[in-house]
Amino acid sequence: MKTYFALIFSLFIAATAFAQNDTTQKIVEGRKNSPDQEKKPYVILISADGFRYDYAEKYKATHLLALSSSGVSASSMIPSYPSVTFPNHYTLVTGLYPSHTGLVNNSFFDRNLKESYSMGNKTKVADPKWYGGTPLWVLAEQQHLLAASFYWVASEAPIKDTRPTYYYIYNDKISIHNRIEAVVAWLKLPAESRPHFITFYLPQVDHAGHLYGPDAPETEKQVHFVDSAVYELTKAVTTTGLNVNYVFVSDHGMTKIDREHTISKPAAIDTSKFIVSGDDILVQLYAKDRKDIQETYQQLKKEAVDYKVYLKENMPTNLHYGTSDDWHNRIGDILLIPNWPKVFNMYGRKQLNPGTHGFDPYAVMDMHATFYAWGPAFKSHLKIPEFQNVNIYPLITAILGLNYTEKIDGTKQLAQEVLK
Known part of the structure; x- marks a missing residue:
């Protein structure tokens, strides 16, 4: 059995490598x-x-x-x-707008599909179900x-x-x-x-x-x-x-960005209650049980320093990123947005790149x-x-x-x- 799974894994790695190095032109005849x-x-x-x-x-x-x-x-x-x-x-x-295409971030969670999208996953990038x-x-x-x-x-x-x-x-x-x-x-x-x-x-x-x-x-x-x-x-x-x-x-x-004073993972985030998605500039929390949203939101509001906390329903309307714009149900229930030039360092990386993007334009x-x-x-x-x-x-x-x-x-x- 171990040999079988090892073979499957090696074939997956080989296929991924081929996709990343495929330099041939594709033509639809x-x-x-x-x-x-x-x-x-x-x-x-x-x-x-x-x-x-x-x-x-x-x-x-x-x-x-x-x-x-x-x-x-x-x-x-x-x-x-x-x-x-x-x-x-x-x-x-x-x-x-991204909220209307369904491609709401470089990575995100889809509640209906119970599946995550990532720009680094070649299989998902080539799957049309993600694109409106x-x-x-x-x-x-x-x-x-x-x-x-x-x-x-x-x-x-x-x-x-x-x-x-x-x-x-x-x-x-x-x-x-x-x-x-x-x-x-x-x-x-x-x-x-x-x-x-x-x-x-x-x-x-x-x-x-x-x-x-x-x-x-x-x-x-x-x-x-x-x-x-x-x-x-x-x-x-x-x-x-x-x-x-x-x-x-x-x-x-x-x-x-300010690499010397990054924002650590907020203590109020409980990964047993929320799926966490996003990056240094936008962190999205998807509730496993909607009853946990309000309490966590209030805790995050009290805890927040150098970042803003929004419920999906109270996002600024000019960003077209709230409840009414979430055509594909892919925006988080709670959103954490750092104040420029601050960024999150959710996973304790020792060094962040000096340049980034993703802020409110x-x-x-x-x-x-x-x-x-x-x-x-x-x-x-x-x-x-x-x-x-x-x-x-x-x-x-x-x-x-x-x-x-x-x-x-x-x-x-x-x-x-x-x-x-």
Whole structure:
């Protein structure tokens, strides 16, 4: 019996390792652009993870500044709460707040499924049951407009039984040169097979921001890497002869935290009564018995120093993260939110990274993200004020001429403001 379980475990490890190192392009066969869709514009949606709203100017990202100057630049883009990677990437491509997509954090518990989601679990990341809404690539494919993804949150999952026609399983083994070559190859395909919507993801700035902080030379170096990568992408794409529109965004910003005075696990948290989920910036308690909620809430309120305690029903309404917004029943019964720049250290780690994100973007400007756009669909030399990231979805659907009927949280105001 031990040998059997050892074999099963080894196969699981091998399968996980393969998934993390699978560099082959996936193609859904049998799809073609409809004749009408072949005439549609092209959009490349680029995300530079953790690229704070001020990084381009702070670190003199000359190519991005020049490209955005030729088109549209926003003073900043406001991420949805919580300002973390998976929820915001999925919000960008659905036009829905995280509470409405169901992807309410990088990790969380689902009461109905009695199961937890984690962005580090490749099997769950690829399971469509976790994702509400209709991502842009699904909407495009439903309307016979081909899509491609060189990485994006949920692009590996068959949401509504649909993946992009061309996609890759996320890994860090493929060089930036080869990624750019793949995009160009897509755009050089015959018109009937050519994707009109492409996602392109760059994680480098976020990694550096966490490890070294937003003001470190290592972070500056990765800003310059992204700056060069985007420039090389635009140069390579020009060889196709196509007039392509670019939307450059980030999911959130980055801030320096107080690592010397972290918040320990509150004594009032009883793990026999609550499932605890979350991270340094947002801790969520899911009651095993609802009768325990009020007493624990009151105890936490008395105990709280450097953090706020909320019941789900009294969360600030502007965060869209309370009872009425919890469409998928995945937000905790009690939520603990540290006061910036404080963070929780729930498990007594000896050293925390100097940089992080996840705070309320309406209270902490460092959480704000970047938005630049350029190409034939966009007005020239236009600067706009900050806006919410749920508006990216209707912007891209307007460029591509895609129709959507489902309720979303974004509006068409941004599209009306920045498109010709």
